[in-house]
Amino acid sequence: MIAPTTEAELSEFLSDAxxxxxxxxxxxxxxxxxxxQAKKSLATSGLSGITLxxxxxxxxxxxxxxxxxxxxxxxxxxxxxxxxxxMDHCDLLGSEGDSTIGGVVACNISGSRRIQTGACRDSLxxxxxxxxxxxxxxxxxxxxKNVTGYDLVKLMAGSYGTLGVMTELSFKLLPKPEASxxxxxxxxxxxHGISALCKALGSPNDVNxxxxxxxxxxxxxxxxxxxxxxxxxxxxKLFSGYEISVETNTNxxxxxxxxxxxxxxxxxxxxxxxxxxxKPTSGPKIMETLLKSGIKAEAQYDWGGGxxxxxxxxNINIRNHLSDIQGHITLLRGNxxxxxxxxIQSKLIKGIEEGLRKKFDPRNILNVGIMG
Amino acid sequence: xxxxxxSAAVLSKKSHIVRRLNKVLPAESVISEEHETRAYECDxxxxxxxxxxxxxxxxxxxQVSDILxxxxxxxxxxxxxxxxxxxxxxxxxxxxCVILGVAKLNNVLETDYDNRLIxxxxxxxxxxxxxxxxxxxxxxxxxxxxQLACAIAGNIGMNSGGAHCLKYGVTTNxxxxxxxxxMDGEIVEIGGNHLDSAGLDLLGxxxxxxxxxxxxxxxxxxxxxxxxxxRPVLIAFDKNEVAGACxxxxxxxxxxxxxxxFMDRLCIETSENFANAGYPDAEALLIVEVEGSEPEIQEQLxxxxxxxxxxxxxxxxESKSEEESAKIWLGRKSAFGAIGQISDYMCLDGTIPVSExxxxxxxxxxxxxxxxxxVGNVFHAGDGNMHPLILFDANKPGDLELCEQMGxxxxxxxxxxxxxxxxxxxxxxxxxxxxxxQYSHQDIEAQLNIKDVFDPKWLLNGAKVFPLISTENxxxx
Numbered sequence: 151m152i153a154p155t156t157e158a159e160l161s162e163f164l165s166d167a168x169x170x171x172x173x174x175x176x177x178x179x180x181x182x183x184x185x186x187q188a189k190k191s192l193a194t195s196g197l198s199g200i201t202l203x204x205x206x207x208x209x210x211x212x213x214x215x216x217x218x219x220x221x222x223x224x225x226x227x228x229x230x231x232x233x234x235x236x237m238d239h240c241d242l243l244g245s246e247g248d249s250t251i252g253g254v255v256a257c258n259i260s261g262s263r264r265i266q267t268g269a270c271r272d273s274l275x276x277x278x279x280x281x282x283x284x285x286x287x288x289x290x291x292x293x294x295k296n297v298t299g300y301d302l303v304k305l306m307a308g309s310y311g312t313l314g315v316m317t318e319l320s321f322k323l324l325p326k327p328e329a330s331x332x333x334x335x336x337x338x339x340x341x342h343g344i345s346a347l348c349k350a351l352g353s354p355n356d357v358n359x360x361x362x363x364x365x366x367x368x369x370x371x372x373x374x375x376x377x378x379x380x381x382x383x384x385x386x387k388l389f390s391g392y393e394i395s396v397e398t399n400t401n402x403x404x405x406x407x408x409x410x411x412x413x414x415x416x417x418x419x420x421x422x423x424x425x426x427x428x429k430p431t432s433g434p435k436i437m438e439t440l441l442k443s444g445i446k447a448e449a450q451y452d453w454g455g456g457x458x459x460x461x462x463x464x465n466i467n468i469r470n471h472l473s474d475i476q477g478h479i480t481l482l483r484g485n486x487x488x489x490x491x492x493x494i495q496s497k498l499i500k501g502i503e504e505g506l507r508k509k510f511d512p513r514n515i516l517n518v519g520i521m522g
Numbered sequence: 523x524x525x526x527x528x529s530a531a532v533l534s535k536k537s538h539i540v541r542r543l544n545k546v547l548p549a550e551s552v553i554s555e556e557h558e559t560r561a562y563e564c565d566x567x568x569x570x571x572x573x574x575x576x577x578x579x580x581x582x583x584x585q586v587s588d589i590l591x592x593x594x595x596x597x598x599x600x601x602x603x604x605x606x607x608x609x610x611x612x613x614x615x616x617x618x619c620v621i622l623g624v625a626k627l628n629n630v631l632e633t634d635y636d637n638r639l640i641x642x643x644x645x646x647x648x649x650x651x652x653x654x655x656x657x658x659x660x661x662x663x664x665x666x667x668x669q670l671a672c673a674i675a676g677n678i679g680m681n682s683g684g685a686h687c688l689k690y691g692v693t694t695n696x697x698x699x700x701x702x703x704x705m706d707g708e709i710v711e712i713g714g715n716h717l718d719s720a721g722l723d724l725l726g727x728x729x730x731x732x733x734x735x736x737x738x739x740x741x742x743x744x745x746x747x748x749x750x751x752x753r754p755v756l757i758a759f760d761k762n763e764v765a766g767a768c769x770x771x772x773x774x775x776x777x778x779x780x781x782x783x784f785m786d787r788l789c790i791e792t793s794e795n796f797a798n799a800g801y802p803d804a805e806a807l808l809i810v811e812v813e814g815s816e817p818e819i820q821e822q823l824x825x826x827x828x829x830x831x832x833x834x835x836x837x838x839x840e841s842k843s844e845e846e847s848a849k850i851w852l853g854r855k856s857a858f859g860a861i862g863q864i865s866d867y868m869c870l871d872g873t874i875p876v877s878e879x880x881x882x883x884x885x886x887x888x889x890x891x892x893x894x895x896x897v898g899n900v901f902h903a904g905d906g907n908m909h910p911l912i913l914f915d916a917n918k919p920g921d922l923e924l925c926e927q928m929g930x931x932x933x934x935x936x937x938x939x940x941x942x943x944x945x946x947x948x949x950x951x952x953x954x955x956x957x958x959x960q961y962s963h964q965d966i967e968a969q970l971n972i973k974d975v976f977d978p979k980w981l982l983n984g985a986k987v988f989p990l991i992s993t994e995n996x997x998x999x
Binding site: 207258286287289303328384 | 636638722726749825941
């Protein structure tokens with residue numbers, strides 16, 4: 151394991167590197183992605199610490215190896231937060247350790263609030279990284295409106311380390327909400343649950359959590375207490391005639407939405423776990439297709455129905471049954487019937503991606519093969 | 523403005539290229555006579571003009587593909603064009619180019635309220651996207667001030683912002699998918715009606731690439747439920763610094779107004795003389811707008827007013843009606859036009875960290891004095907995106923050049939304090955030569971490498987964004 155403590159050290163190591171490496175942050179998401187051919191690991195843990203936190207500008211600049219919990223603690227103290235609510239994969243993947251902010255960005259990890267405030271890539275406003283030749287590159291900066299040159303910031307988010315090892319990241323922050331409420335509809339099947347979520351999201355109530363599991367349909371709103379109270383009533387009215395309960399305790403709400411974000415419902419199952427990003431109304435149709443094929447699948451829906459986590463018995467590749475869906479499918483855990491973990495791309499897109507990787511990592515040393 | 527020397531080889535085969543284009547396009551879609559191509563000689567950066575060799579106005583993605591394939595085979599440079607409202611010269615032609623205008627591609631292809639998305643052809647104007655869903659209570663959030671005219675294609679090219687992006691983000695945050703034609707004519711689907719990318723975030727890369735990586739013909743956009751209402755409050759101060767501090771305190775308090783606009787004395791006075799909005803006599807003025815239902819608006823305004831009062835404003839005017847709201851916005855919305863009435867001006871677009879506002883405003887004043895040119899400031903204060911307006915006289919020899927030098931100095935100042943050259947207008951030709959002030963050679967090389975992948979012959983809008991010297995060898999290859 152190599153663990154450079156400065157960007158310069160990292161740059162030197164990569165420019166001299168002669169064999170493939172696996173990039174490791176906190177080690178909580180090693181299972182994500184296709185298998186990597188690498189004997190050596192390169193840790194970002196030595197690149198740690200907050201460079202700048204400016205609450206009046208809603209701005210954070212942080213070293214990539216900084217544990218996420220340290221970032222969250224610092225933001226908590228100024229009553230702000232990362233807008234995109236990154237999930238913790240430990241429960242689901244059975245992993246241990248502290249996730250790093252760099253790992254979150256590399257996998258573009260976003261939680262329930264993604265439907266309102268955007269994904270990790272939307273809050274990321276600047277990045278410094280070292281490419282496969284050891285060259286230090288920066289893009290974006292610390293301001294939230296910036297169209298100077300190409301947006302490599304977005305490209306780096308979700309690139310799983312294949313284009314470079316990130317060293318420093320800048321984020322746009324949001325204030326922490328004063329109050330929250332979860333409106334829970336009971337007894338709806340998947341189809342009716344998702345259609346209720348569509349209705350809630352299509353109303354002017356600023357819904358920022360919309361999930362469905364175990365016949366419960368959950369709608370979250372956050373903000374100033376008066377506003378939350380007003381919108382709670384508006385949503386209750388919108389769903390009059392439904393069986394409704396409301397949770398307004400902030401701690402309980404945090405716990406509830408953490409368990410949704412972390413997909414705790416499937417943490418103990420001995421199944422393959424799949425993650426699908428689709429059009430919200432397609433979610434229930436996917437379940438229907440699988441059940442019709444005799445596959446015992448269970449689903450948790452988030453993002454109003456557009457993010458579907460499926461628990462499916464091992465040895466089944468659901469892609470074979472869902473060849474005509476629009477969107478993408480990732481295998482997170484289990485053997486998935488021998489399926490590749492990462493989504494399958496069209497030939498044209500694959501060609502562009504390979505072209506880009508050749509430019510940033512011409513010697514093929516960074517997380518080789520992880521994205522397929 | 524320095525542009526590459528037109529290729530004699532390309533110019534000499536103009537009639538051959540016109541013939542080939544005529545085979546794949548309706549006759550009226552190929553424009554090659556000088557009196558007709560004149561309409562395409564510039565965009566909204568009117569100081570720079572150049573007649574293109576040919577202009578084409580395709581009606582389908584297939585036609586765009588045919589055009590690009592022909593230009594690719596013939597080695598002809600292509601400049602994509604939305605509505606031609608770029609303030610940075612993004613659609614400025616070269617003499618040997620084909621202007622590819624997407625204006626005829628303006629249909630709505632699909633609206634889906636359940637999934638909160640709309641799919642449109644890229645030549646559709648920004649405002650008419652919202653127009654298509656407005657009656658059903660939805661809107662498309664990015665609202666550049668040219669929204670009446672500007673096309674979605676150009677919005678994607680420049681990653682356009684607007685006054686409301688503090689809450690809703692800019693184009694890239696509201697774009698879900700595109701159909702794009704590559705320079706060799708290949709048609710590629712990127713993203714779609716789901717969230718986030720299956721692999722590398724190519725959609726994020728394309729948005730803001732200034733038409734250099736491909737020509738977008740269709741786009742899937744996120745639409746949102748319209749808020750119940752919105753209301754502004756006007757707050758006037760006797761010092762810029764105090765207005766800046768007030769902005770910072772509002773943000774720190776956890777209020778996220780949908781817009782927070784700043785005007786300085788020159789802009790206040792000029793727009794007041796022009797529009798009679800009833801603005802007070804002040805050094806600095808903030809317009810802070812919040813939205814939601816009536817009780818939510820009240821709750822937010824109370825917090826904002828409590829904060830503002832701690833900064834001893836010389837006037838604080840809360841709108842009590844639609845008319846009063848319109849009047850508060852009137853002066854701000856008239857600001858550019860009002861300045862335009864009294865003088866020629868150049869509009870800058872740098873972004874700075876919000877905390878640097880007071881320092882940067884002071885420095886801009888000093889720079890103006892050094893150059894002997896007046897400068898007004900009107901901008902989106904919440905996100906630090908400044909729009910200094912430098913006043914000059916286009917008829918006075920040397921004044922434009924002086925103004926450009928001063929503009930460059932202000933933009934360098936923005937970079938120096940941790941900001942950037944352009945927040946929402948794009949680099950185009952206007953800020954091309956300042957790129958090395960923000961980026962190192964390695965940073966630029968990484969961007970050039972990306973263009974190599976999408977457009978190896980560097981035919982698509984190749985004279986923009988990067989200093990010509992840094993792209994010379996690639997364009998010649």
